Amino acid sequence: MSDSSPLIQARGIQRSYPVGDRTLEILHGVDLDLFPGERLCLMGASGTGKTTLLNILGLLDRPTQGQVHVVGRNGWALSTAERARLRNAHIGYVFQFYHLFAELTALENAMLPAMIQHGPLGYLGKRKVYKERALELLHRFGLSARLKHRPGKLSGGEQQRVAIARSLLLDPPIMIADEPTGNLDQATGEKVLELLFEEQERRGLGLLLVTHDENLGTRCDRVLRMVDGLIQGEERHTREAPSEAEA
Amino acid sequence: MYRFFLSLRYIRMRPINWIGTLSIFVAVSALILILAIMSGFLEKSREHLRGHLSDLVVAPSFDLPVRQTGAMLTREVQPMMDTVLAHPSVVAAAPQLVWYGMLVPPRREGVLSDPSSMGMVMVSFVGIDPQLEYAATSLRKDLEIEEKHLFGARPDDLDDPFAYPKNYEPDPDERPLDTILMGESLAKAWGLHKGQTLELATATIDPETGAFDQTANRKVLLAGTFRSTFNEMDLQRVYMDRRALGDWLGRYDEYSQVVVKLADYERDAETAKVELRRDLAAQNVLHPAPESLGDPDYPWELLTWEDNRRSMLAAIENERALLGIMLGLVLLVAGFGVFAILSMMVSEKRRDIGILSALGATPKGILSLFLSIGGLEALVGTVLGVIAGVYAAIYIDPFEQWLSRVFGIQIFDRSIYYFDHIPTVIEWTGIVAIAVAAIAVALIAAAIPALRAAYLNPVDALRYE
Ligand SMILES: Nc1ncnc2c1ncn2[C@@H]1O[C@H](COP(=O)(O)OP(=O)(O)O)[C@@H](O)[C@H]1O
Ligand SMILES: [Mg+2]
Numbered sequence: 192m193s194d195s196s197p198l199i200q201a202r203g204i205q206r207s208y209p210v211g212d213r214t215l216e217i218l219h220g221v222d223l224d225l226f227p228g229e230r231l232c233l234m235g236a237s238g239t240g241k242t243t244l245l246n247i248l249g250l251l252d253r254p255t256q257g258q259v260h261v262v263g264r265n266g267w268a269l270s271t272a273e274r275a276r277l278r279n280a281h282i283g284y285v286f287q288f289y290h291l292f293a294e295l296t297a298l299e300n301a302m303l304p305a306m307i308q309h310g311p312l313g314y315l316g317k318r319k320v321y322k323e324r325a326l327e328l329l330h331r332f333g334l335s336a337r338l339k340h341r342p343g344k345l346s347g348g349e350q351q352r353v354a355i356a357r358s359l360l361l362d363p364p365i366m367i368a369d370e371p372t373g374n375l376d377q378a379t380g381e382k383v384l385e386l387l388f389e390e391q392e393r394r395g396l397g398l399l400l401v402t403h404d405e406n407l408g409t410r411c412d413r414v415l416r417m418v419d420g421l422i423q424g425e426e427r428h429t430r431e432a433p434s435e436a437e438a
Numbered sequence: 439m440y441r442f443f444l445s446l447r448y449i450r451m452r453p454i455n456w457i458g459t460l461s462i463f464v465a466v467s468a469l470i471l472i473l474a475i476m477s478g479f480l481e482k483s484r485e486h487l488r489g490h491l492s493d494l495v496v497a498p499s500f501d502l503p504v505r506q507t508g509a510m511l512t513r514e515v516q517p518m519m520d521t522v523l524a525h526p527s528v529v530a531a532a533p534q535l536v537w538y539g540m541l542v543p544p545r546r547e548g549v550l551s552d553p554s555s556m557g558m559v560m561v562s563f564v565g566i567d568p569q570l571e572y573a574a575t576s577l578r579k580d581l582e583i584e585e586k587h588l589f590g591a592r593p594d595d596l597d598d599p600f601a602y603p604k605n606y607e608p609d610p611d612e613r614p615l616d617t618i619l620m621g622e623s624l625a626k627a628w629g630l631h632k633g634q635t636l637e638l639a640t641a642t643i644d645p646e647t648g649a650f651d652q653t654a655n656r657k658v659l660l661a662g663t664f665r666s667t668f669n670e671m672d673l674q675r676v677y678m679d680r681r682a683l684g685d686w687l688g689r690y691d692e693y694s695q696v697v698v699k700l701a702d703y704e705r706d707a708e709t710a711k712v713e714l715r716r717d718l719a720a721q722n723v724l725h726p727a728p729e730s731l732g733d734p735d736y737p738w739e740l741l742t743w744e745d746n747r748r749s750m751l752a753a754i755e756n757e758r759a760l761l762g763i764m765l766g767l768v769l770l771v772a773g774f775g776v777f778a779i780l781s782m783m784v785s786e787k788r789r790d791i792g793i794l795s796a797l798g799a800t801p802k803g804i805l806s807l808f809l810s811i812g813g814l815e816a817l818v819g820t821v822l823g824v825i826a827g828v829y830a831a832i833y834i835d836p837f838e839q840w841l842s843r844v845f846g847i848q849i850f851d852r853s854i855y856y857f858d859h860i861p862t863v864i865e866w867t868g869i870v871a872i873a874v875a876a877i878a879v880a881l882i883a884a885a886i887p888a889l890r891a892a893y894l895n896p897v898d899a900l901r902y903e
Binding site for chain 1: 439442447448451789790792793795796897
């Protein structure tokens with residue numbers, strides 16, 4: 192797997208924040224590679240800088256030091272518009288708090304990346320294709336009866352499934368998920384993860400997953416442990432089937 | 439695409455956005471209505487100021503010799519009239535003989551008089567040829583008044599306004615009386631009726647020596663009243679037959695001035711002024727140039743009605759400018775409404791902005807999203823505001839009556855003004871200017887929060903739930 196070129200290649204990532212008249216360094220030089228088809232888990236205590244790192248890898252936040260290459264392109268050397276296009280087409284995000292638009296229906300939320308990618312004419316020309324794709328995803332995720340619902344009318348698990356559909360709409364090679372089950376109860380979280388893994392498998396995504404759940408480690412290809420802004424350990428696994436069957 | 443989609447959705451889903459629209463709507467409709475009413479009032483004031491004034495007045499300075507030749511001007515009216523009427527822009531002209539004097543109303547019980555004037559009123563006597571005057575000025579219309587007061591009364595025969603009233607019996611022992619026409623308000627102020635006799639008093643000048651003669655009094659008969667739009671003028675003007683006045687004064691002048699009506703005042707006034715000056719100077723009935731009379735900047739001898747009312751018209755223009763500034767302030771307030779609503783929205787939608795960023799929206803796209811929201815709000819507010827403003831301006835009278843009924847107070851007191859409905863003028867250029875300014879102000883007001891949104895750090899925006 193490591194012979195193909197990485198989807199994300201980060202080297203010497205440092206990130207510090209000015210706090211008062213001092214600077215607070217959160218990341219002290221992180222190296223990380225994410226390969227196609229790989230399930231990469233990032234674990235660590237709260238406040239160690241996992242989200243900070245993910246934001247940098249996902250080209251949302253600029254590192255104080257170090258470089259991030261996404262699909263071979265130096266992300267922070269690009270123009271703002273090019274970087275935005277890279278995010279749009281190559282990276283799917285799933286957040287802990289779903290982050291759906293309260294004003295849009297489930298279907299509209301799922302179609303938003305396509306609206307961002309295209310101008311009005313381009314979008315209207317391809318709207319059918321995207322709608323079909325979004326419908327297919329939402330059907331697969333068991334949301335057929337929820338298409339016209341707004342997030343306020345959906346349960347947490349349903350919202351997160353809409354968010355996953357949204358992240359997959361443009362078929363990106365990379366998926367970044369920051370504690371996607373952190374806000375869900377155990378059973379719902381399991382189902383959402385199952386769905387995420389299934390899609391990862393089906394599409395051969397490079398999945399970068401932040402989680403607290405130690406049980407998940409065995410279901411990932413690699414587990415990185417983060418301590419105080421540094422990656423302190425790496426475990427490799429051969430994937431297991433889900434350890435516990437759902438109710 | 440998301441910009442249009444989301445801006446429409448945000449506006450539709452968040453009723454608070456209508457506050458921005460509402461502020462623009464209120465400002466635009468109020469501005470249009472105010473503009474229409476103010477323009478109406480200003481136009482009425484212009485009309486009012488103009489009163490009986492004809493388009494042009496030619497008033498030769500007879501007593502000054504022409505500087506270039508030393509000759510005196512002709513005092514005969516015919517060369518003046520012929521030359522003026524020969525000009526292609528002139529449709530009518532009428533000579534007037536103007537003199538000043540007093541009116542001595544008969545003493546009546548119960549009529550208050552100002553003690554300082556000893557019961558006399560300063561007036562100007564204007565000697566006219568009725569038919570010529572009718573053609574050149576609004577006199578005929580002013581005489582055709584609706585007789586709403588006890589004291590107002592039109593002459594019995596408009597074609598011969600100086601004829602005796604039908605029921606008047608001349609005293610065979612006395613010299614036949616001359617008749618006069620006076621302003622309705624003057625008659626009312628002194629309690630004078632048609633058919634009543636009164637006395638005029640003046641001093642005359644000896645034509646040879648130029649010295650003041652004895653005072654001259656004359657008993658006259660009131661043959662009718664007129665009402666122009668300029669009340670102040672109605673209070674101090676008395677019309678007589680031009681020959682009767684000349685005879686009384688013993689003047690060798692046939693006229694003091696000629697009033698002129700042009701075919702199209704707006705179009706012809708300025709050129710006609712120059713050409714008439716040239717033609718009249720060639721006939722030796724006018725001085726060749728204003729310079730030869732002293733102040734070259736003053737439109738001596740040949741004045742348009744606007745020249746005559748210059749300072750008052752300037753006040754009106756000034757009012758217009760002041761109005762513009764005030765209206766600008768109203769728009770500023772409306773702009774602030776848009777600014778406040780959009781600022782609130784940007785703060786509230788921080789998370790959405792972060793998501794858009796994460797999903798690949800550019801700062802430029804986010805900027806235009808919020809600009810479109812402001813622009814759409816402004817557009818809707820402006821369109822509705824124009825419709826409502828124009829509608830209110832057209833139906834101002836029923837609207838005002840409705841308001842008066844609902845609130846029980848008289849908003850527009852018709853007895854104060856000379857018009858019985860609220861004057862409005864719909865000026866499309868002004869309306870377009872208001873609409874464009876409203877949208878521009880809204881866009882500028884929207885730009886500030888929109889820029890803030892565009893440069894929001896997506897990580898900060900996404901951090902909190
Ligand atoms: N903008 C910021 N300014 C100052 N400190 C920050 C900022 N963002 C994150 N931090 C700090 O960085 C540390 C790591 O945060 P985070 O990456 O969210 O941790 P994790 O996701 O591992 O729980 C925390 O101590 C947090 O307080
Ligand atoms: Mg975190």
